[in-house]
Amino acid sequence: MKKYFVFFTIFLAFSAFFAFGQNIIGNGDFTKPLYVPSSIPPDGNIFTNHNWSFLVNATGGGTATSGNGYFEATLYNAGSNSWAEQLLQSPITLEHGYIYKFSFTAKSSISRNVEVKIGGTAPLGWPAYNPGNGMAGGMTFQLGNEWKTYEATFTMYRDTDEHARFEFELGLASGTIWIKNVSLEKVGQMESKEETQVSTSILTDVKGWNLIFDEDFSSATSINKNIWNFDIGNGEAQGIKGWGNNELEYYTDHNVYIQNGNLVIEADKEKVSDQYGTYDYTSARINTMGKFSFEYGKVVIEAKLPEGQGIWPAFWMLGDNINQVGWPACGEIDIMEMLGNNPAKVYGTAHGPISGGVGIGKSYVLPSGTFSDSYHTFTFIWNKEAMGWYVDGHLYFFLTKSYVESHYGSQDWVYDHPFFLIINLAVGGNWPGNPDSSTVFPQKMYIKSIKVYQTQN
Structure with a gap:
């Protein structure tokens, strides 16, 4: 061996x-x-x-x-x-x-x-x-x-x-x-100028930002159900067992709660059953579909992430036309994903018809420490010409509409419409692999705040 x-x-x-x-x-x-x-x-x-x-x-x-x-x-x-x-x-x-x-x-x-x-x-x-x-x-x-x-x-x-x-x-x-x-x-x-095609300043050279969505959990006592929906189950009811990724968790509405000024999503090793089967893990996924969506702007999330083999936290968005056109035509924007077996590295990705949904993305590795050690800020800025992914103010991935259209086709830029927010903590799946004997439960994701801004006219 x-x-x-x-x-x-x-x-x-x-x-x-x-x-x-x-x-x-x-x-x-x-x-x-x-x-x-x-x-x-x-x-x-x-x-x-x-x-x-x-x-x-x-x-x-x-x-x-x-x-x-x-x-x-x-x-x-x-x-x-x-x-x-x-x-x-x-x-x-x-x-x-x-x-x-x-x-x-x-x-x-x-x-x-x-x-x-x-x-x-x-x-x-x-x-x-x-x-x-x-x-x-x-x-x-x-x-x-x-x-x-x-x-x-x-x-x-x-x-x-x-x-x-x-x-x-x-x-x-x-x-x-x-x-x-x-x-x-x-x-x-690939030349750098080919990759960017326009200056990254197009994301930040704005007159100012107006706050349009403010979930600051420091003073919250419960989850605002006028904003958030709770996904329940393993995806069977939606026709996508394992949520399309062979995930193992069963989502509940009690694995997400407010505690000590944070929104907490907790993944546990515990058995739960429904009419479709029995599952060994529970966790939570919440979204703003039908309650809040926006077209273009800046998302800022301050969070501390979990860790461990098979642990997969994510902040992401889907186009609110998903029920009309399906995925990936609706577009998907992954603001942050992390694989728990490498808690110093996060990924930012744009999915669409590009390569059948495979998408385009890059990763960022902390210069020291891990994302489970302390809180970090994840920022995503998006306008009609470009998108940018940031960690603690550092731009690590810049994607332009002109780049996508020149390399794939005009039909592959599917981000010119409103998107809604999703936050989840998955257990297992194709990408992170499944938990093993080294994985400690419970694992918790702590979110201090989620803010969305749009540019001033």
Whole structure:
């Protein structure tokens, strides 16, 4: 086990320093046999030894070989999804802000599509970093019965991922596929001016701010139900079991309360049951849907966060047209998310039709200490041209409308309408993973105040 860990660590460190034009992929010429992994973790963090592995999932069937300068797979059961059979290599490192080019040569015994997905694992929500119209979110290419070379480029807009996967999704069609000469190269870097396009001063150069929403809990004795709604359950009643993220908690209206000048959301390890099942944890989620929403402005939240494996606090917003257009077309703005196993790091993200909801975001790491040690201020500023995410006054993520429209499309900027507020403390899920023996309960999130401002006319 120790030898495996040392090699794995060295491999990750080495892979992060691939130079421009150097092939990141191992065995891209298929001169070696396929690697058979010792296990297939459910979170997708598979290890293929800088080589390729052929995986057959529940609905697929096929056999494959490598070693003669090409990969050959005979698929006798097409499967019901594109990932029913996969040719996969993992982990590979993709660095934020870099442009990558991939290419491969392939043919098929029948005319068919093959999907290439270069993306993340379950803890990140299975994102595709090379977004396309494929079933798994990647790019599709049509194969014929003659060898042909295919290539494409993409930019790594998300945070650096040292556990990314290069996948050929081979399902949905039977027959034989041949693949050779696979490469993935770093070919450029996104310039800072490309990323911003307009000055960050557009967020703060205003005549002044008017306070339009003021939840200062220092003098509160109870939660104002004229402002806040309480989500109840595990999402089953809404048709999204686990709230769409495989979360474990059951939300109640008594796990959120006022205490010592704070709004407190408490996550507990306790069993609760409803008509849908039994759950091992309770927590709370509150929102202002139908009671308060706003278009453009500044949100300022002062809070101290919980910590621990599987603990996932968040301050976020959804477009108030969600019941008309659904998610992600309504837009989602994550003001702050934190994974409890790394309580010094928070994330800010904008979700929309961008990459099928994967979104664009960045993270911020405290120079010292953690967000559970003391109170910190989380600020989000938003206008018709740009958005900015701040921690303790430090701008760490700046996103412009022009940037989104130039890189994705005008339909992907879905933030020009009112949004409502949501605060929750989740337990478990795809991204943070589940609690383990190291997780201490109860965990509490303390919020001193939530204020929303809009610019003076």
